[in-house]
Amino acid sequence: MPKEIAFKIKRQADPQSPSYWEEFVMPYSPGHNVVSALMYLREHPVNRAGQRVNPVAWDCNCMEEVCGACSMIVNGVPRQSCAALIDELEQPIVLEPLSKFPVVRDLVVDRTRMFTALGQVQAWVPIEGSYDIHVQAPRISPKEQSVRYLFSRCMTCGCCMEACPQYHGGSKFIGPAPLGQVYLHNAHPTGEFFREDRLHAIMQDGGITDCGNAQNCVQVCPKDIPLTTAIGELGRQTTVQWLKDVFCK
């Protein structure tokens, strides 16, 4: 059994300040994950050199890999830190904030851009009102349900965006996760009524054609969401839509 847990953490005091690395060690105990270890460190904010420093800032909430808050780069891989078990990680454990989003402080990043993209692609099923209209929603086969269910678990964590070579500060690309949500809503019996609007949204600058088909996204998604299948299908849908737009005016 190892005696200690060692971390090397990329830190930054605020959005304007330069980043720097800081090392920490803490006593080993079994069952830790990265977040529970960070919780220990915030109570004992002393770096490897023995200096008292400001505790490391990070985001978390559910602690069971479902809320999407705690994404960070753990030993080079973007993932949910609450589900990163210490016993399965090589030490020193290197933690960095996601690099595709502005850093707020230490490991906290601002993923507003992802939520904005969900609005841009109209990732919703329009309804008349949230009251009961006394009519059953359309029936959905168990098979259709299970396909849509794969995509409806996307927790906007940003790991896929981090891994995507086409998604970065300098590009307009909306990234893989919102594309997955377009697929999800286009596949709903009444969501489909607005399929053209969504397709047009992703046929714009920064839309689906910016995907270079590098397949990195699908490899890091903690929920195993088949993003590239969706992107492939949306590619076909947008081509058909383009033809319609040109010839059926």
Add this chain to the structure above:
Amino acid sequence: MVGGGLGGLWAALRAAENGYPVKLFSLFPVKRSHSCCAQGGINAVFDVKGQRDSIQQHIVDTIKGGDYLADQPPIKSMCEEAPGLIRAFDRMGVTFSRTPEGTMDQRLFGGVKNRRTCFAGATTGQQLLYAVDEQVRRFEADGKITKYEDWEFLSIVRDGNGTCRGIVAMNLQTMKLEAFRADAVILATGGLGLIWGRSTMSTNSTGAAAARVYQQGARFANGEFVQFHPTAIPGHDKNRLMSEACRGEGGRIWVPRNAGDQRDPVDIPEAERFYFLEEWYPAYGNTVPRDIASRAIVRVVRHMGLGVGGKEIAYLDLSHRPRRFLEDRLGGILEMYQTFTGEDPYTGPMKIFPSMHYSMGGILVDYEKDGTAGGMKHSSPRNHATTIPGLYACGECDSGYHGANRLGANSLLSASFSGRVAGDAVSAYLKTLKSTAADVPADSFTKELARQQEINRTITSSSGPENPFALHHALGEIMQEHVFVERDNAGLDKAVAGIRDLKDRFRRITLDDSGGWTNQSLSWARQIYDMIVLAEVIAQGARLRDECRGSHFKPEFELKVPPGKFAGDPEYEAYKAKWKANNEKWLKATVATWTPDGPQFEFKPVDLSVMAPEQPRDYR
């Protein structure tokens, strides 16, 4: 709108649909709210399984499940409107699990005999939350809802007449405080599990926001009623929940019959396994309500000394069910078990113990009764109003619907339903307003802002020997030891004294973080103080209530059901008479009012107009 879980999103959506502009505040992007953790499902009567299930039965189960402590008209309305609410979710595109003919599938949950729980795989809460989040985003795109995410609500602002006219909130990035005017404020800030240190809840479920309005004059009701979920995986950062759906899908709870049996569980033959729930409650078996299951586990483990390996552990076993079935119905959570424990729940039993899970109590809210229908009057401005004019509460932070114990899959329902009701109630209230927040003189806002800034200044400049995180651990230990599944007055006295001591120690904390940006320690320290305040309400409420009701269990005052006797037997009838006499005395809500010297309590009668308390709960 403060809070963007299911309750908050529904309320915001409804108010926006009614044409009112909404500002929505949340500690983090609303999609990350704790509601996304709910696994098992949401109740509504559709009778998909042909069991002659009825809305009346849902009402009865909910009332009895809560041991009659909840006001009944709101329960009636909730159960009646549940199917329509689910239809609305369905229209929003929620990926509910389906029957072969494409309608909603339903599963069994605890405390009921019918399959009444709609579900979306093992991530029902996530799916429901995202659906409403999407609808809210639609209104956001139209500029009708504005989100303030990464903002912490600190307090309400009251005008000269005491009416709520806005809030003070802190930007969690810049740490700047700001006052916002509002014609009405709705609080939907969720549960308070962190008061127990660890719970099945998210790390942000501290109850601080509820504590803040309580300290500003809102009443807090039934704090002592806390649900301990029987099947959680104990962990040192969180107790992760194994959904009640595990039992609903055939999971069995057991311990080895012989204390200290060291064998691998799969090597223990059937005859040497003690399926205590099945033995003690043959009618409901493993799906007895949570309070009963938790007490049974504690009894077996602590009093009979049968905990697995001598530890505080019992088994939850699904390994007799086919793998394909389990993957299909419970895949998500079984994976989670595997991820966090490294053990395989498909081939052997899981290790569980009860954990703090849900708070039935909360901010006291009103309702208007519909004289003819017997439920809540639709769109009354009194529904979900707190005792402070202009302040509303919905979702887990309110005190409605669940009484002394909540049935599984009834709180996604109450959070959503109460949010929708609160949205309509606030809309009705706004129509009655003669002046708006814009007319309120600025000094109400500047004064409250200054008060909050002063609290921050005091905390950041205080220097003493106490560490706020250590205080939180100490609080958790007190609650876990004395305000857990079984309670006694000597322990509760200790708890109250310990909590008061923590309040005192809080004055001597030092904040380790000197950062001016995203200072999480400052936000946390403030929340710890507020948790201590609520803990005092909870522990004192428990101390006062000398009876057993629902989740509140004091063995000293237990009215024991005569074993083997049922209605008609003289022993049973004598027991029932005692039970009724006890109701005369204790069937009342505990209502706490804040004073500088600690909470003051009074007891409020319960509206029992739908179903009189004639039958004791009996799940044998």
